[in-house]
Amino acid sequence: MGETRLDIARIRGARGVIDPVFLGSPLYRCEGLGARLGCVVSVKLETANPVRSFKARGTEVVASLLADSGARAVVCASAGNLGQALAWSGRGRGIEVTVVASRFAPSVKLDRIRALGARLELVDGDFDMARERAAAIASYDGIRLVEDSLDIETCEGAATIGLELVDAVPSFDAVLIALGGGALATGVGHVVKALAPGVEVICVQPLGAPAMTRSWRRRRVVTTDSTHTIADGVAGRRPIPAVLDDLLLVADDAVLVQETSIITGMRMLLDHAGLVVEPSAALGVAAILEDRERFAGRHVVTIVCGGNVDMDAYHRWVGPTPGRPS
Template identity: 35%
Template sequence: MIRRTPVVGSRVLAERVGVPVLLKCENLQRTGSFKPRGAYNRIANLSAAQRGRGVVAASAGNHGQGVAWAAGELGIASTVFMPVGASLPKLVATRAYGAEVHLVGDSIDESLVAALEFAERTGATLIHPFDHPDIVAGQATVGLEILEQVPDVGTVVVPTGGGGLLAGVAVAVRALAPGVRVIGVQAAEAAAWPDSLAAGKPVRVARMSTMADGIAVGLPGAVPFAHVAELVSEIVTVDEDALSKALLLCLERAKLVVEPAGAAGVAALLTDALPDPRGPVVVIVSGGNIDPLLLTRVIGHGLAAAGRYLAMRVTIDDRPGALSALLAVVGRAGASVVDIVHSRTGPWLAVDEVEVSLTVETRGAAHRDGVLEALREAGFRVHAEL
């Protein structure tokens, strides 16, 4: 059955914002995210006839796994349509939970069309990821648990995509503790909610481009919208650097494997997107299903954003000892070389010049700036740094 996920304190975040901060670890839920809560509630409320025809969903990850697990627990057949490019770990996990998986289309929208056609053809019930009262009610159990675990909670921070989790938590928390602030967090590159709330209705975002695929939803749900508009205190956004830094902090300091979407609330605290939060603050860590290959890239991005990686291109003279001199400056500055590429070709290089692409480990933003300053003081031309 559904797990009562733990709440753990975060000293580093508490020191940052000045009030107690706790993480609600839905990344430790069944299937690795909060999604089974809503999926189980929705499927459990189906009639016997509906159960006999099975359920269908469209998903690239967490929702499909939640539906597959819930259907399996209730002895119901499930079918999940996923994009052709869905990550292998999510595909394997969805099948392992018992779903019949079909790869259709290049996007969730195309997979959803196939799922709707399947539902019409077979009579299977489409399980929407967020736009249904039973889904919202299932996600509300996260809010109920928070009130039981942290009775004096002042603010709840919720990663937000279609709005099912945010709406459910807001309904539960504000009904039992009206003074608690509920705040949604979106990726800035996939933020449909601010414009939707301003317009008074769900409005589709023009484009999306974010590593936080779990909350990259172009159009908020109509069912969640009514609750969010009435009960949620604020919607804030965070950029890609903040998401990667937050994921890295969860790994290093909280020892939690978290996907970018799941780290959105942590990112909001790291970037002061929540001015003067009322404590204690509970941040919902909504999921931990991240492809190991993506995790590797995001860690690298997070290290660079935190000033712990420095990638640069340096032009040096094409003469014996020039490369050694460059590396000697780097060494004296206390940086550690990760990789180096030495190239004599390039239309921007003079005949007696060489370009060195160099990546080094640094100890933070101040040390990173110090390494760059040392190189420039030594007469090296640093063409670009990332």
């Protein structure tokens, strides 16, 4: 593997500053899911924490460094999960957090950002417009702009998931990783390729938000004019060049999946694992559904990366959950 921006020693050190509530997330073999998919499926459950996503692993590293430097304010753009995570990490360290998000983001994510004490500013556009506004606030106020995936701390915090996978699973053949901005994919991918190079690193993105996958395939940044997917957490249009460079070194494949497969994946995670997840967290299952032959008989780890989903939308997609009238 070539040189990425990430460093294994720093990743190991990150575990010392991340609140333990975000570490050691459940990892288990899901027999019901595997039986339906024709392979051995292990689930890494990153929703079993106070912000219901993996993002706090990275924001804990960011906020720790900011607190050590005496910083008292920070701003980020977020599709919802990063904002919650940064609000949590900043609140615990006395750092004022501003989050810029699209007003079309799921209300459950926006409400949680507010509840965690962050100042929330909404824009009439998508995540990339929110990113532009957050950069303007940072410049005007002279405060730190946290950029998910570009800031190496967000990648190396997410990479601690990779350490847990390599330490806990005796052997697995492939890991399926949701691909959005790239922090999760480059972080976990870096660790897996460094410590378990025989494992296939497969990134998964919706067909309706394909910018990073197209960029990986063409080995150059490819942007899109719009996105059309229910997986709001991975719906970026403009890949970051430095992140793409890292992804090119650690990913063995990047695949696109259809919306119907994402919804089926969400339903299967509910029916066979008892998990209510947001669409991005079902991308790994969707990838298996669309290429069963590729994964047949193999041991696959899928990272369930987020559980912040609007329940009204969830019921429209998946149907009523057990015990709830339709």
